[in-house]
Amino acid sequence: MRVLGVDPGLTRCGVGVVEGVAGRPLTMLGVGVVRTPVDADLSHRLLAVEQGLEQWLDEHRPEFVAVERVFSQHNVRTVMGTAQASAVAMLCAARRGIPVALHTPSEVKAAVTGSGRAEKAQVGAMVTRLLRLSAPPKPADAADALALAICHIWRAPAQNRLQQAVARHTVNATKGRTA
Amino acid sequence: MRVLGVDPGLTRCGVGVVEGVAGRPLTMLGVGVVRTPVDADLSHRLLAVEQGLEQWLDEHRPEFVAVERVFSQHNVRTVMGTAQASAVAMLCAARRGIPVALHTPSEVKAAVTGSGRAEKAQVGAMVTRLLRLSAPPKPADAADALALAICHIWRAPAQNRLQQAVARHTVNATKGRTA
Numbered sequence: 001m002r003v004l005g006v007d008p009g010l011t012r013c014g015v016g017v018v019e020g021v022a023g024r025p026l027t028m029l030g031v032g033v034v035r036t037p038v039d040a041d042l043s044h045r046l047l048a049v050e051q052g053l054e055q056w057l058d059e060h061r062p063e064f065v066a067v068e069r070v071f072s073q074h075n076v077r078t079v080m081g082t083a084q085a086s087a088v089a090m091l092c093a094a095r096r097g098i099p100v101a102l103h104t105p106s107e108v109k110a111a112v113t114g115s116g117r118a119e120k121a122q123v124g125a126m127v128t129r130l131l132r133l134s135a136p137p138k139p140a141d142a143a144d145a146l147a148l149a150i151c152h153i154w155r156a157p158a159q160n161r162l163q164q165a166v167a168r169h170t171v172n173a174t175k176g177r178t179a
Numbered sequence: 180m181r182v183l184g185v186d187p188g189l190t191r192c193g194v195g196v197v198e199g200v201a202g203r204p205l206t207m208l209g210v211g212v213v214r215t216p217v218d219a220d221l222s223h224r225l226l227a228v229e230q231g232l233e234q235w236l237d238e239h240r241p242e243f244v245a246v247e248r249v250f251s252q253h254n255v256r257t258v259m260g261t262a263q264a265s266a267v268a269m270l271c272a273a274r275r276g277i278p279v280a281l282h283t284p285s286e287v288k289a290a291v292t293g294s295g296r297a298e299k300a301q302v303g304a305m306v307t308r309l310l311r312l313s314a315p316p317k318p319a320d321a322a323d324a325l326a327l328a329i330c331h332i333w334r335a336p337a338q339n340r341l342q343q344a345v346a347r348h349t350v351n352a353t354k355g356r357t358a
Contacts, residue, residue, distance in 0.1 A: 047270060088270060091229060094222035095229075
């Protein structure tokens with residue numbers, strides 16, 4: 001399973017590609033940041049995010065895109081830009097028919113550190129260990145994108161099993177009715 | 180000057196095309212709503228908004244796109260969707276090299292009714308009168324999109340004059356230095 005994690009942002013949009021399955025060592029295929037100029041027009045910043053993400057999608061052809069779910073925070077101005085950058089990421093994936101999963105920051109932290117309230121440094125340290133890197137990826141947005149991809153790989157089996165269970169239940173219920 | 184106004188939203192994204200110049204009667208070239216299913220995946224809703232807006236851009240080839248500037252409101256869930264739909268609108272315009280202008284709801288209300296705190300019905304009534312329509316466009320999102328386009332046409336001359344003045348001042352300042 002190859003996953004592109006996206007930590008959305010206008011100034012720095014973190015991107016990280018991880019391949020693997022739950023229960024096996026994971027491999028980092030790429031990590032980086034799409035940056036846009038702070039003084040540029042908002043529409044041009046969104047276009048630059050799109051162009052940057054398209055390059056990552058072209059190069060790595062992920063099967064899933066995991067995007068951080070944006071919540072309203074204290075800084076309303078920042079959260080708007082984050083929501084808009086996340087929209088661009090979801091749009092790029094949907095256009096290619098790639099499924100998009102949203103994970104909350106606490107889900108991601110809990111997945112990689114065991115605690116939904118872990119500090120940034122702890123997330124960076126665990127990403128470094130889990131992907132067997134020589135140093136934590138910088139900036140933090142890049143490390144967060146990798147953590148999102150890892151979270152998705154580890155959470156996906158449970159979701160798949162749930163979906164399978166629901167599908168089986170539906171089949172059995174249908175059988176019950178037709179019997 | 181042909182302007183596409185966009186009142187962004189996921190469930191209903193209002194669109195309206197107005198042509199004209201300040202001080203002359205305006206003409207409505209089209210009005211409508213791009214809708215996306217409430218129960219669809221967010222990434223697919225954004226894709227549907229993109230596809231809908233692309234059709235409007237293809238058909239009307241506007242010179243400007245005017246989008247409502249999104250602020251944080253009481254309903255955080257709604258404002259996120261609005262911010263994300265507005266990102267799609269800005270992105271579609273930027274991709275085509277069409278300039279995007281953002282206008283606040285109170286700027287739009289003040290432009291068409293004279294008061295930044297006008298009610299929805301008053302905006303609808305003025306849009307109907309200014310575009311010489313037989314009835315107010317429905318739903319309100321469609322009327323708001325037309326109001327955005329009108330606002331842009333009427334505000335633009337002042338902005339252009341300001342930009343011209345700044346340009347002249349810069350030229351004179353440069354002359355002063357070289358003299």
